[in-house]
Amino acid sequence: xxxxxxxxxxxxxxxxxxxxxxxxxxxxxxxxxxxxxxxxxxxxxxxxxxxxxxxxxxxxxxxxxxxxxxxxxxxxxxxxxxxxxxxxxxxxxxxxxxxxxxxxxxxxxxxx
Amino acid sequence: xxxxxxxxxxxxxxxxxxxxxxxxxxxxxxxxxxxxxxxxxxxxxxxxxxxxxxxxxxxxxxxxxxxxxxxxxxxxxxxxxxxxxxxxxxxxxxxxxxxxxxxxxxxxxxxxxxxxxxxxxxxxxxxxxxxxxxxxxxxxxxxxxxxxxxxxxxxxxxxxxxxxxxxxxxxxxxxxxxxxxxxxxxxxxxxxxxxxxxxxxxxxxxxxxxxxxxxxxxxxxxxxxxxxxxxxxxxxxxxxxxxxxxxxxxxxxxxxxxxxxxxxxxxxxxxxxxxxxxxxxxxxxxxxxxxxxxxxxxxxxxxxxxxxxxxxxxxxxxxxxxxxxxxxxxxxxxxxxxxxxxxxxxxxxxxxxxxxxxxxxxxxxxxxxxxxxxxxxxxxxxxxxxxxxxxxxxxxxxxxxxxxxxxxxxxxxxxxxxxxxxxxxxxxxxxxxxxxxxxxxxxxxxxxxxxxxxxxxxxxxxxxxxxxxxxxxxxxxxxxxxxxxxxxxxxxxxxxxxxxxxxxxxxxxxxxxxxxxxxxxxxxxxxxxxxxxxxxxxxxxxxxxxxxxxxxxxxxxxxxxxxxxxxxxxxxxxxxxxxxxxxxxxxxxxxxxxxxxxxxxxxxxxxxxxxxxxxxxxxxxxxxxxxxxxxxxxxxxxxxxxxxxxxxxxxxxxxxxxxxxxxxxxxxxxxxxxxxxxxxxxxxxxxxxxxxxxxxxxxxxxxxxxxxxxxxxxxxxxxxxxxxxxxxxxxxxxxxxxxxxxxxxxxxxxxxxxxxxxxxxxxxxxxxxxxxxxxxxxxxxxxxxxxxxxxxxxxxxxxxxxxxxxxxxxxxxxxxxxxxxxxxxxxxxxxxxxxxxxxxxxx
Numbered sequence: 001x002x003x004x005x006x007x008x009x010x011x012x013x014x015x016x017x018x019x020x021x022x023x024x025x026x027x028x029x030x031x032x033x034x035x036x037x038x039x040x041x042x043x044x045x046x047x048x049x050x051x052x053x054x055x056x057x058x059x060x061x062x063x064x065x066x067x068x069x070x071x072x073x074x075x076x077x078x079x080x081x082x083x084x085x086x087x088x089x090x091x092x093x094x095x096x097x098x099x100x101x102x103x104x105x106x107x108x109x110x111x112x
Numbered sequence: 113x114x115x116x117x118x119x120x121x122x123x124x125x126x127x128x129x130x131x132x133x134x135x136x137x138x139x140x141x142x143x144x145x146x147x148x149x150x151x152x153x154x155x156x157x158x159x160x161x162x163x164x165x166x167x168x169x170x171x172x173x174x175x176x177x178x179x180x181x182x183x184x185x186x187x188x189x190x191x192x193x194x195x196x197x198x199x200x201x202x203x204x205x206x207x208x209x210x211x212x213x214x215x216x217x218x219x220x221x222x223x224x225x226x227x228x229x230x231x232x233x234x235x236x237x238x239x240x241x242x243x244x245x246x247x248x249x250x251x252x253x254x255x256x257x258x259x260x261x262x263x264x265x266x267x268x269x270x271x272x273x274x275x276x277x278x279x280x281x282x283x284x285x286x287x288x289x290x291x292x293x294x295x296x297x298x299x300x301x302x303x304x305x306x307x308x309x310x311x312x313x314x315x316x317x318x319x320x321x322x323x324x325x326x327x328x329x330x331x332x333x334x335x336x337x338x339x340x341x342x343x344x345x346x347x348x349x350x351x352x353x354x355x356x357x358x359x360x361x362x363x364x365x366x367x368x369x370x371x372x373x374x375x376x377x378x379x380x381x382x383x384x385x386x387x388x389x390x391x392x393x394x395x396x397x398x399x400x401x402x403x404x405x406x407x408x409x410x411x412x413x414x415x416x417x418x419x420x421x422x423x424x425x426x427x428x429x430x431x432x433x434x435x436x437x438x439x440x441x442x443x444x445x446x447x448x449x450x451x452x453x454x455x456x457x458x459x460x461x462x463x464x465x466x467x468x469x470x471x472x473x474x475x476x477x478x479x480x481x482x483x484x485x486x487x488x489x490x491x492x493x494x495x496x497x498x499x500x501x502x503x504x505x506x507x508x509x510x511x512x513x514x515x516x517x518x519x520x521x522x523x524x525x526x527x528x529x530x531x532x533x534x535x536x537x538x539x540x541x542x543x544x545x546x547x548x549x550x551x552x553x554x555x556x557x558x559x560x561x562x563x564x565x566x567x568x569x570x571x572x573x574x575x576x577x578x579x580x581x582x583x584x585x586x587x588x589x590x591x592x593x594x595x596x597x598x599x600x601x602x603x604x605x606x607x608x609x610x611x612x613x614x615x616x617x618x619x620x621x622x623x624x625x626x627x628x629x630x631x632x633x634x635x636x637x638x639x640x641x642x643x644x645x646x647x648x649x650x651x652x653x654x655x656x657x658x659x660x661x662x663x664x665x666x667x668x669x670x671x672x673x674x675x676x677x678x679x680x681x682x683x684x685x686x687x688x689x690x691x692x693x694x695x696x697x698x699x700x701x702x703x704x705x706x707x708x709x710x711x712x713x714x715x716x717x718x719x720x721x722x723x724x725x726x727x728x729x730x731x732x733x734x735x736x737x738x739x740x741x742x743x744x745x746x747x748x749x750x751x752x753x754x755x756x757x758x759x760x761x762x763x764x765x766x767x768x769x770x771x772x773x774x775x776x777x778x779x780x781x782x783x784x785x786x787x788x789x790x791x792x793x794x795x796x797x798x799x800x801x802x803x804x805x806x807x808x809x810x811x812x813x814x815x816x817x818x819x820x821x822x823x824x825x826x827x828x829x830x831x832x833x834x835x836x837x838x839x840x841x842x843x844x845x846x847x848x849x850x851x852x853x854x855x856x857x858x859x860x861x862x863x864x865x866x867x868x869x870x871x872x873x874x875x876x877x878x879x880x881x882x883x884x885x886x887x888x889x890x891x892x893x894x895x896x897x898x899x900x901x902x903x904x905x906x907x908x909x910x911x912x913x914x915x916x917x918x919x920x921x922x923x924x925x926x927x928x929x930x931x932x933x934x935x936x937x938x939x940x941x942x943x944x945x946x947x948x949x950x951x952x953x954x955x
Contacts (some may be wrong), residue, residue, distance in 0.1 A: 008306075008687035014410075018418030025422045025440060030796075032437055037800045037951065079688050082316035082407065089411040093451075097419065101447055105439035112435055 004075045006083060013087040017060060017094030024056035024098050036111035045110050053102055060098060064091040125666040128644050131675045136227070136640035138701055146701040148232035149640050153239050154218025155536065160243055161211035166607075167250065168202035171195050173600055176560070180593035182581045192577035193260035194279070198253050200263030204379070205287050206246045208521055212386040213238075213297040215528065216325050218536075220301065222631035223319050225310025225649065227642045227682035228698050230303040230772045233705050233741065238296040240709030245289030248716065252282040259283035262575060264376060265346075267357035267368040272350050278720060281350060285716050288343040291336050295783055298336070301329035303775045306687045310630070311671060312649035313690040319629050319653040320403060320410075324389025327413045331382050333779055334421070337787035339375035342368055345794070345884070351722070354873050354880035356794070362877035364802040366431055367794055373424035374790065380516065381420040385413060387524035388455055391477060393654070394531055395459050397627050398474050399466030402655055405458040412451035419448040429500045438497050445495030449488060456485075471625070472543055475550045476527035480519055483557065487515030490565065508568025514561045526553075526606070533610075534624050538637040539617030545609035552602025559595025563588050623659040633658035633665060645673030645757070646683055649690065671757045683756065684765060684772065695754050696765045696772065697747060708737045739902045742919075743909060750915045766916045777922050781929050788888060788933050795881040795940060799947050802877060807953035809878055809945040810870045816861045817938050820889065823858035824931040827851040827896060831924040834903075841914045845904065851927065852900050855893040858934070862890045865941075882944060885937040892930040899923040 028049055035045035072084035138147035147153065174195050178184040187195065217235060221228055229235050252258040259279050261270040270280040305326045309318065345356040346368065355361035357368050396403045403409070425433060425441040468474070490512040494500050503509060530541045567588045572579065579585055623632040630653065634642055645668045647661055668674060671692065672681050684694035711733045718727030746766045753761035765771050799805075827850075834847035866873070866883045873879040903919050906912045912919050 005686055005691060006688040010688065014414055015418075018415060022418055022422060025444070029437055029440060032434070033800050036434060079314045079316050083688075085407055086410055086414070089408070090414055093411065093415055094418075097415070097444075097447055101422070101443040102440055105436055105443065108436040108439055110434070110436055 004073075004077060004080075006076050006079045010083050013083055014090060016063065016087060017090035017092075018097075020056055020060050020063075021094045021098050021101075024053065024102055027052050027056075028102055032110075042110040046106060049106050053098075053106060056098055056102075057095065060091060060095040064088070064095060067091060125644065125663075125668070128668045128673065128675075129639065129666070132641040132644060133639060135675060135678055135680055138640060143701065145706055146703045148236045148699065148701055148705065150217050150221050150229040150232065150235060151638060151640060151642075153232075153235045154214050154216075157210055157214030157217060157239055157242065160239075160246070161207050161214055164202050164206035164246060164250075165211070166603075168199050168207055169600065169603065171199035171202065173596055175199060176593040176596040178577060179579075179589050181590065182583070182586055183578050187577065189577045190260065191256075193575075194253065194256070194258040196575060197259045197262055197283075198249070201249065201259060201283065201287065202246075203517070204263060205290050206242075206249065208383045208517070209294055209379070210242050210246075210290070211525065212328070212383060212521075213294060213301075215386060215390075215525075216301050216329075217297065219532070219631060220304060220322070220325060221308065222535075222634065222638060222642050223629050224305065224308060224322060224653075225313060225630050225643065225647050226304065226308040227646070228680070230300050230308055230696075231776065233699055233702060234296050234300060236705035237708050238293040238300075240706050241293035241296075241712060242290050244709055244713040245286050245293065245716070248289070248713070248720070249282060249286040252279070252286075257282065264372050265368075266372075267346065267365040268359075270346065270368075271357055271365075281347065281720055284343045284347045284350070285720050288340055288347075289712070289716050291340050291343075294332060295336050295340075295780075298329040298332035298783070299776050299779045301325055302333070302779050303772050305329070307684050307770070307772055307775060308682065308696070309653075309685055309690055310647050310649045311683060311685055311690055311692045313653050313685070315688050315690075316407075317649060317652050317690070320392045320406060321386075321389040321629070322653070323410050323413055324385050324392065327417045328382055328385045328389075330779075330782075331378055331385070331417050331420070333783040334786045335375050335378040335382060337783050338371045338790040341787050341790045341794070342371035342375075345371075347719075348880075348884070351719070352874065354883070355875075355877050356798075356880055358877070359803050361875065362798065362802050362804050362806075362871075363880075364798055364877075366428070366801065367797055369428050369431065370424070370797065371790060371794065373427045374421070377424040377427060378417075378420045380520070381416055383517065384520035385416065387480075387521050387528075388413075390524045390528045390531075391459055391480065392455070393629060394473055394477065394527055395462050396466070396654065397531075397625050398469050398471060398477075399463045400469065401462060401466035402628075402652075403458065404461040404465065405454070406652075406654075409455055409458055412454040415451040416448060419444060419451065423448060423495075426495055426500070429497050430504045435497075442495055442497050446492055449492055452488060456481075472541055472546055473527040473531040475547065476523045476530070479550065479554050480523035480527070482519075482554075483515055483523060484519030486562075487512060487517075487519045491516060503568060505574050506568035507564045507572045507574060510574055511561045511564035511568060514557075514564070518557060518561075526550075529610075531625065532631075533613065534620035534636055535631060536637065537614055537617070538620055539613050540620040540624060541613060542609075542617065545605055545612065549602050549605035549609055552605060553599055554602075556595050556597070556599025556602055560592050560599055561595075563591045563595065567592070622662060627658060628655050629653065630656055630658060630661075633662040635662075635666075641680075643670065644668055645670030647671075648758070671760075673757055676754070683762075684768075684770075687770075692756060692760060692762050693770065694762050694765045694768045695756060699745065704737065704741050708734060708741065711737060735898055739898055739905065742902045743905060743911070746911055746916065746918075748910050750913055766918065771918045773918055773922060774925070777925055781925070784929070785933070788937070791881075791884060791888065792936070792940060795885065795944075798877050798881060799944075799951065803954060804876075805878065805951070805954050806871070806876070806948065809948045811945045812865055812882070812941055813868060814942070816865050817942055820858045820861040820865070821931075821935050821938050823854040823861065824889070824893070824927070824934040827854040827858065827893070828924070828927040828931040830854060831920070831927045835917060835920040835924050838912070838917050838920055839914050844920065845907070848900050848903060851923075852897060855896050855900075858893045859890050862886045862893070866890075878944065878948065882941045885941050889930070889934040889937050892926075892934065896923070896927050896930055899926050 067088050072081040138149050178186045305322050348354045349356050355363045357363045357365050423441050423444040426445040533541050567585050572585045620636050644666045647670045680698040682696050683692050684696045686693050711730050715727050715730035751764050753763050755761045830847045830851035834844035837844040866886050869879045871879040873883040
């Protein structure tokens with residue numbers, strides 16, 4: 001058993017990385033729909049989308065750096081280490097997933 | 113409070129078995145209908161799902177007979193439409209999803225070291241709902257009025273104009289009935305996994321199957337509400353003329369596709385993940401080494417769960433969405449193959465580094481690898497937009513989905529069936545019939561569906577009931593039909609094999625596969641209580657030696673190795689660490705779930721036959737039965753910490769903060785919030801995309817709208833004060849009365865707002881969506897009143913005290929949620945006139 005009880009709220013950590021990926025997808029899809037519906041100029045729409053995309057990358061990268069930079073609290077025992085490792089990997093893979101799924105698409109024609 | 117007393121001294125294994133059997137047994141004869149035990153219900157779900165698999169399989173065979181030759185005269189077009197629609201709907205909604213639930217209900221408590229599921233009466237209710245909902249669909253088929261618009265019921269084909277009979281209503285109501293049962297199972301699975309593991313089984317020690325099921329159940333909570341909402345909206349359109357999907361009145365047919373596939377695509381993974389959990393459990397046993405990459409597999413499961421939600425639009429590549437948005441979903445659809453591949457390589461590495469035994473379940477695992485890899489590859493092909501445009505709605509897609517679904521679900525399921533057969537029946541599998549059955553299924557399956565790739569590439573569209581000789585599809589269709597017959601003979605042989613083994617199979621010894629999980633640490637077949645005493649886990653849950661653990665558990669040397677007050681006791685633990693924190697006293701057998709499900713079925717059937725008063729009356733009975741059912745739940749006095757063995761004492765579940773009902777409501781609200789979010793999405797989607805919207809909308813009555821929000825806030829506040837009062841051992845009734853009054857006020861305000869909406873909800877989607885948003889608030893306020901009524905009755909009955917205050921905490925949580933969601937809904941209704949003005953009129 002773990003040396004110290006890990007609070008259940010840490011379960012959210014497991015969803016953090018891909019939660020941010022989901023947020024990026026939902027925001028980009030919604031903003032794209034809005035931009036096309038309101039006939040925003042293509043450059044403005046693309047800039048807004050790019051900023052939202054970058055904001056999510058910064059959030060994912062920042063969180064990953066923060067996690068990678070410190071070890072799991074030894075007092076949390078094996079459960080804490082497990083959570084730390086899963087959170088780290090989900091953040092890293094969510095970063096890659098965000099780049100690959102959402103990045104290149106932004107170069108396509110905006111509302112065609 | 114009673115002082116903790118030491119548990120009684122250990123008894124002999126046989127005496128303990130008799131005492132526990134007397135407490136946990138389900139009765140005989142008609143009393144079986146009152147059973148709430150997870151083993152009984154799990155077996156029932158699996159048997160019912162298997163029955164519907166056979167029916168759906170036969171329907172599939174009928175389609176193959178029709179298409180075996182050109183200009184087939186076996187069925188007319190109308191019958192064919194019903195047959196293929198019901199084939200798909202039954203396979204997905206009545207076989208695959210319920211079967212995975214049945215596997216979870218039956219296996220999870222055993223694998224996690226618990227004596228039952230978290231809410232046995234809810235388990236039974238969910239099963240009866242599934243059975244009755246499924247029976248409505250089956251009955252419609254027999255009466256010739258089955259759904260006939262394809263298993264995904266696209267609008268406008270399924271709208272009143274083009275499907276005027278009850279066919280579509282049967283689908284909408286029957287499937288929603290079954291889906292609500294699935295949501296109940298999902299809540300149970302999540303709570304049971306998080307709170308009912310054996311002591312010491314911290315999350316990183318949980319068997320990998322537990323992780324798969326936890327993520328799957330969480331996905332179900334988020335995936336099913338959009339479909340339930342879509343079904344409600346379409347039924348409202350069909351029954352009352354609210355035009356959500358009618359483009360001539362401000363609706364949009366594509367809204368259905370969005371809501372359906374928000375469910376439909378994750379559903380593929382909801383089906384796949386539990387079976388991947390089966391593979392991750394079986395492969396290490398037969399490879400004789402532990403699973404490679406446990407942590408990475410957990411990461412892959414989480415990644416798949418999220419990615420699967422972000423690619424629903426890949427079913428809609430041809431509907432005219434701009435390329436930039438399509439590219440998001442195309443890339444996502446391709447990248448979801450990566451976490452799938454992580455698991456594939458983990459399984460292959462486990463086999464490569466182990467010493468594999470080539471036993472019967474491994475045949476089906478081989479079948480899985482072959483079929484699923486092919487299905488996955490064609491999935492990546494279809495993820496590429498230009499290819500999808502070519503292959504869309506052709507038999508290529510039919511081939512792909514059968515490769516994916518059969519590969520992901522059927523082959524692992526059959527591996528699981530043979531692996532856990534001794535647990536289910538107490539008898540061993542014999543390869544004499546099972547091996548030829550496998551080869552017939554495998555060869556027949558590939559002959560049927562591989563050929564369909566070619567038929568599709570040659571241009572044969574889905575859902576046609578006939579074709580001409582000059583189309584060039586004759587030989588391929590005949591081959592597919594021959595393959596289907598070979599596969600069916602294989603399944604027939606499998607059924608014969610199962611029946612023979614049930615009747616004549618050798619009695620299995622305990623732990624026949626030398627497995628590594630806890631479900632084998634019990635007699636075969638398992639007793640109703642699973643474990644005579646609950647084990648302490650000091651190693652990984654996938655690396656146990658159940659054969660060694662079992663005798664000590666049978667002697668009562670684990671936790672709760674005794675009986676007390678005739679209670680059905682099991683343990684609750686801290687979510688992450690697995691430290692025991694409560695004794696859970698479970699309810700005894702009761703007919704209530706059956707009666708409740710019958711009443712629910714009456715409400716559904718009343719709606720189906722447009723007998724709305726009857727339906728409303730039955731719904732009232734359902735509500736009353738829920739309140740009545742809650743009356744005798746829990747314990748009628750404070751007990752304080754109770755000894756559980758090994759020198760430990762923990763309070764009963766009625767006296768803890770993290771009681772199971774609390775967590776159940778939290779997760780139920782996750783599903784509720786998803787439904788609400790889908791409703792908000794639907795409103796905004798129509799605002800952006802639907803044609804025939806006006807330039808302006810009269811604003812709703814601001815005073816009434818603000819009044820409704822204030823009333824909800826007052827109710828939430830009063831619920832908090834009532835809880836404070838109870839904890840301070842003062843009378844909470846006055847605060848509860850204030851909350852009830854506020855809720856009545858809210859309902860009155862909201863109903864007045866609906867009555868005054870312009871445009872009228874039947875005239876335009878704008879009014880229709882506003883009325884549903886307001887109706888959502890009224891429904892929540894109404895349910896809040898039921899919470900308060902239940903609280904009051906239970907306070908009077910002595911079931912609630914300052915220490916046993918879970919009831920009031922539940923009410924507080926419900927009213928908090930109602931206030932927040934209500935404020936958002938009212939805010940959106942108030943914002944609609946501005947939003948409409950912003951975009952202006954469009955035709």
